[in-house]
Amino acid sequence: MTNGAVIPPVIPGGHVTPRRRCVRHEEREAVGRCVVCKGGFCRECLTEHEDRLYCGPCFAVRVEAGRRDGARRLDWRRWRTALLMTGSLLCLVTGIYLLGRMLAAIPADVHDGTVWTETFKP
Ligand SMILES: [Zn+2]
Ligand SMILES: [Zn+2]
Numbered sequence: 001m002t003n004g005a006v007i008p009p010v011i012p013g014g015h016v017t018p019r020r021r022c023v024r025h026e027e028r029e030a031v032g033r034c035v036v037c038k039g040g041f042c043r044e045c046l047t048e049h050e051d052r053l054y055c056g057p058c059f060a061v062r063v064e065a066g067r068r069d070g071a072r073r074l075d076w077r078r079w080r081t082a083l084l085m086t087g088s089l090l091c092l093v094t095g096i097y098l099l100g101r102m103l104a105a106i107p108a109d110v111h112d113g114t115v116w117t118e119t120f121k122p
Contacts, residue, residue: 023055034058 020030022042030040036058047059054062 036062 020040022028023039028042032053034055035052046053
């Protein structure tokens with residue numbers, strides 16, 4: 001004979017664990033964990049970014065940090081470009097200056113055509 005008692009299902013592991021609920025929505029089932037705060041969240045609360053799940057606040061922090069990183073990288077790149085341009089300009093100016101010095105150092109004799117006859121005098 002039965003007494004109508006409901007036997008709770010036996011779950012491997014020993015104890016009955018309540019279904020995980022979203023940290024912010026009591027009535028919703030948690031579908032994933034935020035990789036930052038490790039909290040369980042429902043689908044609506046989670047944002048996927050680069051194959052990782054974030055909750056709203058953590059994602060905002062992550063995006064903000066990423067934007068700061070990007071800005072810093074951009075700044076550095078701009079500086080490097082300016083430095084390279086300044087460097088190449090300096091090289092150019094130095095090169096032109098040295099060329100001028102070299103040309104000025106050539107004795108005037110070269111131009112009247114006597115230097116060769118004097119150098120190769122028999
Ligand atoms: Zn989080
Ligand atoms: Zn939620």
